[in-house]
Amino acid sequence: MTGKNEPAAVDGAGIRRAWDELLKAEPKLRPVDAAGRLGVTEGELIASRVGERAVALAGPYAKILQELPAVGEVMVLTRNPSAVHEKVGKFDKVEIGPGHGIVLNHDIDLRLFMSQWRSGFAFEQPLEDGAIRRSLQFFDRAGVAVHKVFARGDTDMAQWQAIIDRHRAPEQVDTIAVKPRPAAPADLADDMIDVETMRSTWADLQDTHDFFGMLRDLRVGRKQALRLAGPKFAERASLDSVVKLLEQAARSGVSIMCFVGNPGCIQIHTGPVSNVRAMGPWINVMDPKFNLHLRTDHVADAWVVRKPTSDGVVTSLEVFDEKNGNFAQFFGERKPGSSECEDWRKLVEGLVDRETSAA
DSSP: OOOTTSOOOOOHHHHHHHHHHHHHHOTTOOHHHHHHHHTSOHHHHHHTTBTTTEEEEOSOTHHHHHHGGGGOEEEEEEEETTEEEEEEEEOOSEEEOSSEEEEEOSSSEEEEEGGGOOEEEEEEEEOTTSOEEEEEEEEOTTSOEEEEEEEOTTSOHHHHHHHHHHTBOSSOOSOOOOOOOOOOOOOOOGGGSOHHHHHHHHHTOOSTTHHHHHHHHHTOOHHHHHHHHOTTTEEEBOTTHHHHHHHHHHHHOOOEEEEEEETTEEEEEEEOOOOEEEETTEEEEEOSSEEEEEEGGGOOEEEEEEEOOTTSOEEEEEEEOTTOOEEEEEEEOOOTTSOOOHHHHHHHHTTBOHHHHHO
16 A cells, blocks of 8 residues: 555556557657657656566665676766767676765776666667667656666676576566655855855865865855856857757767766766767767767856865866756866876867856
């Protein structure tokens, strides 16, 4: 029985039938898009296939991630409503504590917030050519995907299946109960922010990771901090700055870092980009081991940000949606103990919107 404050699970069989009808007309329809069309979450959609092409997995899901080095090469996918980040590589150096974790292989580089991971499935998706796309998919309490792992041609499928068998949930049900994410808290009014303390604290940063702590301690929103910091630390960039950045990086060969995340996972690419394509509202990187798909029409604000560190200033581009959500960040590749690449700094400084910044 559902508790008084618990949401009721929707009918899995009904979702499955409706999904089948959609696929008859649009066989290439992605699950996330099918879920939107049906008015359900993607987590509910995948759960509806339990007993048919999906297996419900039991938590804690950190244990699954810790076993993934055994399967070899995979593709990992992390997304938010404005960007999709895909990387090919192998799991390694997996360290997960009670609430946070990290995967620190060069190709698969993740920051994990495991308290957000509430349901998981092994899923088999038939393709038009008769092949099967196999994946492990994890969702938050709202039924929104936090992370996915896809098998590839070089994946050790015996190890893959063994992981599924070990973590198969005792009860295989085709529904999950979901609860909407709470709304993000509103920023304090600007006149309630101690701007001078913020600027002095910012000037004394020793590591880029200290920036979040500064925002938390001073109770200032991320974009609000950029607005109030002054041009020494942050300046507005043009709305097409991501397109310019990726195209110029591809031409010059400058190695970048691209961060895309959601409340449960941040995924990072480090390296050059080469095959950059614009397709409608999307700007895409279509490289052999890194794909990025970013909605340029979702860029409501962009900032060139400068953070002092013990190794010198680190410069980045941060992009925000219309709700002030920071959906992607770009840095130059840099190893700890080394200063920032001058070519990267010149590239990103060229993105500053001088007219807006001077206004």
